[in-house]
Amino acid sequence: MHLIPTQEEVVALLRETGALRDGHFHYPSGIHSNEYLQVPLALRYYQHQRLLSVGLSRLLRQNPEIRAMLGEVSIVVPATGGLPVAYGVCEAARAKQVYWAEREHDDEPMRFRQYVNPCPGEPVVLVDDILRTGSKLSELKQLLEASGATVLALAVIIYQPTPNTRDFGALPFYYLAKLEASYYADAAHCELCKRGAPLETVWV
Numbered sequence: 001m002h003l004i005p006t007q008e009e010v011v012a013l014l015r016e017t018g019a020l021r022d023g024h025f026h027y028p029s030g031i032h033s034n035e036y037l038q039v040p041l042a043l044r045y046y047q048h049q050r051l052l053s054v055g056l057s058r059l060l061r062q063n064p065e066i067r068a069m070l071g072e073v074s075i076v077v078p079a080t081g082g083l084p085v086a087y088g089v090c091e092a093a094r095a096k097q098v099y100w101a102e103r104e105h106d107d108e109p110m111r112f113r114q115y116v117n118p119c120p121g122e123p124v125v126l127v128d129d130i131l132r133t134g135s136k137l138s139e140l141k142q143l144l145e146a147s148g149a150t151v152l153a154l155a156v157i158i159y160q161p162t163p164n165t166r167d168f169g170a171l172p173f174y175y176l177a178k179l180e181a182s183y184y185a186d187a188a189h190c191e192l193c194k195r196g197a198p199l200e201t202v203w204v
């Protein structure tokens with residue numbers, strides 16, 4: 001394994017742990033796809049969590065501007081699912097702190113815990129296990145910037161773009177592996193449905 005695991009090494013690890021599955025999947029959004037990825041299945045194993053987080057922190061360190069201020073950087077995640085990666089990156093990069101956003105109900109805006117207030121000018125790196133549509137990370141970025149924090153970069157283990165993925169513009173973006181699944185808007189447009197492949201419904 002390389003110090004920064006390669007795309008092939010990351011994919012092999014995801015397959016070996018059941019985190020990456022081939023088949024015919026129906027997502028809650030209505031989309032059909034030939035691939036399903038659930039990174040927490042790989043993060044169940046401490047050695048994998050550590051290897052992936054350390055790899056991601058090395059990518060961040062390659063940016064001289066970020067490296068120079070790591071000791072002051074907050075690692076912030078859009079939901080508690082990203083915490084294993086966030087703490088791993090924080091430890092390996094010797095960053096300052098970790099905190100996360102959450103929401104009570106799906107229709108409510110994202111917020112931080114009471115008394116967690118980003119400071120004006122606070123340097124932040126947004127972290128998560130995966131970037132798919134980017135909607136949560138985009139909401140988190142807005143929430144932080146509304147408090148005056150400075151978002152320096154975005155770092156995820158897996159980048160799995162969809163036709164609806166948000167554009168983060170010039171924000172430095174780091175990932176260990178990029179997965180390109182086939183997506184179909186619905187059953188009527190799905191090649192796998194046409195072939196009669198058995199369909200599995202996934203929760204998230």
Ligand SMILES: [Zn+2]
Pocket residue numbers: 024032033184186187190191192193194199
């Ligand atoms: Zn289908």
